[in-house]
Amino acid sequence: MSLARSGSVFDPLSLDFWASADPLGVVRPLAERCPVLTNVRVDWKETPEAHVLLADLPGVRREDARVEVEDGGVLAISGERAREEPREGDGWRWRLVERSSGRFQRRFRLPRGARLDRVRAAMEDGVLTVTVPKEEAKKPQVKAVEISG
Template sequence: MDSMRALLHHDDFRELETMSNRLNRILSKGGISNRRPDEAMAAADWMPVVDILEGHDDFQIHVELPGVEKSAVKLSIEKGVLSISGQRPQGTLSEGTRYHRNERPYGRFERVFGVPDSVDEQKLEANLKDGILTVRLPKVEKAKPKSIQISVA
């Protein structure tokens, strides 16, 4: 019984943070959000977290999607808008088991991002490995910074 109690023991601050995150998700569906103006979100069950990086040759978006199959993810890019959507299934329980705590989100998700003009939309690449979706958005040739040598006269 002590091992079960240890599993179920919770940190009050963590519980408060979880409730705060849930409230923020609910409010963001109603139009109140901490998203940037160039991002949009459709009604979804959860929103995966992302990192956006810029390199010399490209932009990269890393999306945390543990437990999501490649076939359940859809990417589209049109008129400067990148949409990443899909679905994570709810886990199934075997006979005689029940949840004591279920904090991992499941269901539909969607993230939408404005894409800079410096991106070559025709060369978008995506790879899902170890629960991380990496979307590579190569820059057009003219957008890459160039080094110019200065001659001394």
């Protein structure tokens, strides 16, 4: 029988409820149950010049985030959000943990016309901004043809 995570600390069917009462340590932390988290929130906007993806990564250091372009026009945002763990003798322990930690990954298939060789990424205030420029729209060439006769 598996218990579904309900998200409430006061719900006896929630894994959070039983975690502190588990003397054998059978209830594992979220990072062990779900090794890759996909709950990174991303906004994707398209401008005339580029596709811009904004990913909320609070608590993630710039060196712990990765942006990669894979074959087939796939953009991957991944990384890891660390959680502070108590050390022996520190005198503290977690009472409630709601913020997710562990590895995360989101993948997006980019449309045709995206310039994958010119992808830029910047991170500020916990928001990762990935800019993928578009190819310049080709204007139809009109060539006048001389009419003989």
